[in-house]
Amino acid sequence: MSKQVTRREFLNLLGAAGGTAAALKAGSALGLLPHTAQAATVDLHAANPANRKVAILGAGLSGLTVAYELSKVGYECTILESSHRPGGRIFTVRHGDLIDEIGNRQYCEFDDEPHMYFNAGAARIPSTHRNLLAYCKELKIDLEVFINENKTTFMQDSAVNGGKPIRNIDYTTHTRGFLAELLAKSLSAGEMDEPFTDAEAETLMSLIRSFGDLNEDNLYKGSLRAGYASGGFLEHGVQKDIIAMSELLKTQMGNQFLNANEGDTGPMLFQAVGGMDKIIEGFTNHVGHQIHYRSMVNAVEVKDDGIDIAYYQDGTRHLLQADFCFNCIPSHIMTGITNNFPTQYVDALKYIRRGTAYKAAFQAKERFWEKEDIYGGISWMSSPSKQIWYPSAGMHKQKGIILGAYDYIDGELHTARTQEQRIEAHLTDGEKIHPNYRNQVEKPITIAWHRMNHMLGCSARWQRDRNAWTHEEEELYHALQQPVNGRHYMIGDQVSMHSAWQESAVMSAQWAMADLNQQLLA
Amino acid sequence: MLKTFMAFSLCMACIGGTSAAESEREPFDDRYCTTCHGTDGRGNEGVQAPRLAGMEPWYLRRQLENFRGDIRGVHAEDREGIAMRPMATKLTDESIDDILGWISSWDYIPAEATVKGGDPLRGRDLYSGCAVCHGADATGNESLGAPALAGQNDWYLVTQLKNFLAGYRGAHPNDTYGAQMRTMVSTLRNEAGILNVVSYINSLSR
Ligand SMILES: Cc1cc2nc3c(=O)[nH]c(=O)nc-3n(C[C@H](O)[C@H](O)[C@H](O)COP(=O)(O)OP(=O)(O)OC[C@H]3O[C@@H](n4cnc5c(N)ncnc54)[C@H](O)[C@@H]3O)c2cc1C
Numbered sequence: 177m178s179k180q181v182t183r184r185e186f187l188n189l190l191g192a193a194g195g196t197a198a199a200l201k202a203g204s205a206l207g208l209l210p211h212t213a214q215a216a217t218v219d220l221h222a223a224n225p226a227n228r229k230v231a232i233l234g235a236g237l238s239g240l241t242v243a244y245e246l247s248k249v250g251y252e253c254t255i256l257e258s259s260h261r262p263g264g265r266i267f268t269v270r271h272g273d274l275i276d277e278i279g280n281r282q283y284c285e286f287d288d289e290p291h292m293y294f295n296a297g298a299a300r301i302p303s304t305h306r307n308l309l310a311y312c313k314e315l316k317i318d319l320e321v322f323i324n325e326n327k328t329t330f331m332q333d334s335a336v337n338g339g340k341p342i343r344n345i346d347y348t349t350h351t352r353g354f355l356a357e358l359l360a361k362s363l364s365a366g367e368m369d370e371p372f373t374d375a376e377a378e379t380l381m382s383l384i385r386s387f388g389d390l391n392e393d394n395l396y397k398g399s400l401r402a403g404y405a406s407g408g409f410l411e412h413g414v415q416k417d418i419i420a421m422s423e424l425l426k427t428q429m430g431n432q433f434l435n436a437n438e439g440d441t442g443p444m445l446f447q448a449v450g451g452m453d454k455i456i457e458g459f460t461n462h463v464g465h466q467i468h469y470r471s472m473v474n475a476v477e478v479k480d481d482g483i484d485i486a487y488y489q490d491g492t493r494h495l496l497q498a499d500f501c502f503n504c505i506p507s508h509i510m511t512g513i514t515n516n517f518p519t520q521y522v523d524a525l526k527y528i529r530r531g532t533a534y535k536a537a538f539q540a541k542e543r544f545w546e547k548e549d550i551y552g553g554i555s556w557m558s559s560p561s562k563q564i565w566y567p568s569a570g571m572h573k574q575k576g577i578i579l580g581a582y583d584y585i586d587g588e589l590h591t592a593r594t595q596e597q598r599i600e601a602h603l604t605d606g607e608k609i610h611p612n613y614r615n616q617v618e619k620p621i622t623i624a625w626h627r628m629n630h631m632l633g634c635s636a637r638w639q640r641d642r643n644a645w646t647h648e649e650e651e652l653y654h655a656l657q658q659p660v661n662g663r664h665y666m667i668g669d670q671v672s673m674h675s676a677w678q679e680s681a682v683m684s685a686q687w688a689m690a691d692l693n694q695q696l697l698a
Numbered sequence: 699m700l701k702t703f704m705a706f707s708l709c710m711a712c713i714g715g716t717s718a719a720e721s722e723r724e725p726f727d728d729r730y731c732t733t734c735h736g737t738d739g740r741g742n743e744g745v746q747a748p749r750l751a752g753m754e755p756w757y758l759r760r761q762l763e764n765f766r767g768d769i770r771g772v773h774a775e776d777r778e779g780i781a782m783r784p785m786a787t788k789l790t791d792e793s794i795d796d797i798l799g800w801i802s803s804w805d806y807i808p809a810e811a812t813v814k815g816g817d818p819l820r821g822r823d824l825y826s827g828c829a830v831c832h833g834a835d836a837t838g839n840e841s842l843g844a845p846a847l848a849g850q851n852d853w854y855l856v857t858q859l860k861n862f863l864a865g866y867r868g869a870h871p872n873d874t875y876g877a878q879m880r881t882m883v884s885t886l887r888n889e890a891g892i893l894n895v896v897s898y899i900n901s902l903s904r
Contacts (some may be wrong), residue, residue: 258733260724274724278733279784283723474737488732512735512742526744592780627784629733632745 218686220693223250227696231256231485231498232466233473234505236264237678238667240459241311241685242502243466253463254496256487258472259630262460264504265297266678267623268451269537275621276629280595285619286539286577291570293451294537294577296623298678299565300324303443305679307686308455315458318449323568325436326553332609333427333558337419341555341609346402346419347430349389353396354421356388364394432556440677447568455678472630473505475514478661486514502688504668504681506530507656508633517660524652528670530633533625534587536561536580536602538617543576544610560589561605580606580620584634584676591624598622635669635676645673657687662695728793729800730785738804741851743812746778748854752806754838755798757845760875762786762794769870776866778857808849811900813856813893821898827885828895831878836902843875848902855899859883859892 228251232239235257243253259276261267269275271288275296286292300322301308312319327348330341363381372380384390389399397418404413424430448454460467468489475486478501485496505513507525515522545551545566552568565579580602583590590598599620606613625634638649645653653673659665665688672680731750736742739750750758764770765786771779789797828836831844838846847855861867862883868876886892 272723274726276726278730279786279788281726281788472732474732508744509733509742511744512737512740512747514737514740530745594784627781629730632734 218245218689218693220245220249220689221696223252224696225250227499228252229482229498229500230254231483231496231501233476233485233501233503234258234264234668235262235460235467236504236668236681237266237456237459238669238681238685239502239504240456240463241682242667242689243463244459245685245689247463247466253466254498255463255467256471256473256485256496257467257469260469262464262467262469263297263453263456264631265625265634266452266456267295267297268453269294269296269621269623270451275623277622277624278627278629280622280624280627282595282621284621286621287575289575290450291567291573292539292575292577294535294579294621295447295452296535296537296621297625298452299447300441301446301448301678302440303446305677307682308679309446311458311682312448312455315455315461317454317458319446320449320569322445322447323552323566324441324445324554325433326550326566328549328551329553329564329566330555330609331427331429331433331557332555333429334608335558336423336426336429339608342419342424343402344433344553346416347424348433349399349402350396350419350421351424351430351434353388353390353399353418354424356384356390357394357396359384360388360390360394427558429556429558432554436554449569473513476501476503476664477516478664480661483663499663500692501664502667502685503664504666504670506631506633506668507636507666507670509630510666517664520652520655521660521666524656525666527638527649527652529637531584531625531635531637531676532587532591533634534581534583534590534623535625536582536590536598536620536622537577538580538602539619540576540578540617542574542616543570543572544612544616545578546572548610555609557605557608559601559605559608561602564606564609578617580617581622587624587626587634590622591626595622638673638675657684659688659691659695662692665692728789728797731797731801734781739801740804740807741809741854743851743853745781746853746857747782749809749849749851750801751804752808752846752849753801754840754845755802756840757838757843758798758801759794760843762789762797764873764876767872769873770867770876773861773866773869775864776861779861779867806849808903809851811852811897813852813896813900816890816893816895816897818894818898818901821894821896824886824891824895825898827882831882836899847899850899852896852900855896856892859886859896860889863888863892 230246230251230253232243232253232255235255239255240262243255247253260274269284270293271284271286273284275282275284327345329344331344331347332341360381363377363384385394388396389401391397398415400413400415402416405416406414471487471489473485473487474493477484483498483501485498485501487494487496507528508530511525550566551571552566555564556562560583561581563579563582565582567576567578570576581590593601599622603614610616625631638653639645656666657671667684667688669675669677669680669684671684674680731739734742734745734747735750736747741747741749761770765783766789771783773779831839831842832847833839836846836848838844858867862879863886865880868880870876886895
């Protein structure tokens with residue numbers, strides 16, 4: 177580091193950090209998290225025999241939720257799904273599966289074993305997503321813990337530590353030590369303790385000390401929390417060398433470690449045993465017979481006495497007439513489907529931007545990470561592949577599937593590349609963390625959601641400014657949530673203020689069904 | 699779930715490999731167009747994919763071949779072209795024939811005008827240069843290789859004119875017609891010129 181940080185600068189920094197935390201709290205944790213106070217299957221009235229035909233467009237999670245609930249109370253549901261498979265963005269890839277990326281079709285060549293799967297879309301279920309979890313319980317879907325943060329995983333950035341990967345445990349232990357020492361100095365210098373009573377100041381100091389594992393002089397001199405350089409069991413443990421703060425400050429990659437257990441990924445996380453699509457299977461066990469696959473919706477006409485849906489199946493145009501329609505077709509695809517929706521509704525559909533998430537995975541010939549004490553969790557890198565996920569299940573088996581790249585925010589770079597270029601980039605990036613990576617992995621698959629047939633995107637992006645919704649955006653959102661003529665509901669996580677979560681898809685479906693119920697009672 | 703679907707034998711052949719399990723694998727063909735280009739290829743503003751219904755088969759073929767041959771959709775700023783190119787790269791001559799046949803089976807319905815802010819009167823003057831190839835009524839001229847413009851999605855025309863003007867399209871040495879377009883489009887000068895000429899084209903019906 178070229179210059180030392182004065183206390184004043186440090187306190188300013190603290191102010192900035194407070195600002196970020198506050199913004200985070202307001203923006204995501206409080207404002208945007210859907211209220212999950214009441215986990216519920218919706219309480220619906222029995223269908224009126226004269227008004228019981230329902231068309232569901234898209235066999236995404238929200239569409240299946242509607243089919244499942246409405247079938248329970250006597251509605252006659254028909255689900256039109258343009259793909260060959262149900263589940264949309266809940267997509268578990270296994271041996272032999274087709275990955276229908278436009279311009280880059282692949283078949284998955286993973287070994288045919290139950291633990292050899294990859295969740296190419298949804299992968300984590302927070303314990304606070306009660307509505308989704310309620311369905312998992314009702315549909316008897318086995319869950320297991322998803323390991324999101326693991327202290328033995330790595331971060332890697334060529335700018336720091338000579339490019340050598342640093343373990344999460346080293347980064348977090350030292351960073352906390354340094355932060356605590358700085359705080360302790362400020363507090364003892366008397367400037368910061370002014371607003372505190374003696375008792376508070378004492379508690380605060382003890383908190384700071386324990387946060388950073390400071391010694392009795394309030395200095396950070398390394399910590400056994402980072403594990404041992406050697407020994408520790410039959411011999412005395414030897415403390416690891418400290419990585420200097422000036423070194424750690426060369427990267428911002430460590431933010432990933434400090435964020436890992438915050439926000440949506442703060443609660444305990446789960447995954448469905450054997451793949452996230454077990455959730456979809458739970459629904460299709462009940463409503464699978466209602467799905468028409470490879471049936472592409474082509475026109476939606478809302479009328480006074482019903483709703484007409486035109487669709488193509490087997491090269492022929494068909495007509496489906498229904499009383500009500502629930503539609504989870506992605507907004508940016510719906511804008512290309514002939515319809516007679518009101519202008520503001522169409523404007524809302526057009527307003528939403530589509531996400532560009534990208535994932536890639538490899539089959540590992542052996543579980544090399546376990547030899548490095550890694551069982552589950554995520555390694556982070558500054559290079560474009562960004563993340564490596566080690567599987568949360570299948571411990572100690574011979575092989576496993578690892579995620580070799582995940583860019584949730586901007587997958588365009590990978591998307592624009594050929595399959596060969598994508599894979600080569602992930603190998604090159606992975607080698608920086610695991611030197612023998614290239615030889616240890618095989619059978620790659622890549623999924624650019626922006627190009628997946630029938631999806632053409634990841635999660636809906638309503639906000640142009642990620643910190644706040646504008647008034648116009650809120651109006652469009654509410655316009656899209658309301659039914660057209662009381663008959664056509666858009667659903668899916670796209671009709672929520674917290675897209676990219678299964679919970680939001682479920683809740684949008686529940687909202688729409690509750691609204692219909694209300695309407696029919698009135 | 700594995701539904702039988704019209705899979706053409708020629709496309710099945712291009713899957714490659716002869717693994718025993720192949721027969722159990724989900725079949726596919728190259729008829730992807732409507733996912734992006736919308737109902738009967740009428741265009742989808744949501745993903746900026748233009749209207750294909752009503753486009754001349756000779757023009758479609760040339761563009762598919764340009765995409766496939768890395769002549770179009772290669773400039774880093776040509777976002778929509780970049781999205782299209784990988785699709786075309788995979789096409790065989792036979793699947794191009796098949797797609798053109800499929801497209802010609804769709805009804806042509808002219809696109810609605812969406813572009814605001816242009817002055818059609820000024821646009822009419824500017825259009826006189828375009829009319830030489832594309833025709834006074836913008837219905838195109840096959841012998842000059844100029845496609846119809848009337849009835850096309852106006853947002854698509856705007857994007858393409860901007861791309862020609864900026865050199866994102868038409869700059870490839872093998873893009874003969876693109877080079878002509880680049881020369882002509884320079885007379886529109888800027889975005890205002892483009893909006894004017896497109897709003898004039900909107901006033902021509904086909
Ligand atoms: C990379 C990635 C990571 C994610 N991670 C998580 C996670 O960890 N945890 C979590 O909870 N959620 C996650 N999500 C989000 C979650 O997958 C979605 O919120 C949820 O699956 C959306 O469901 P949906 O009902 O909105 O329908 P979608 O899944 O969007 O389904 C839409 C359906 O419509 C069909 N369709 C499209 N066009 C037509 C047509 N013309 N006619 C008929 N059908 C059509 C599609 O084929 C598809 O089946 C992730 C998503 C992605 C992509």
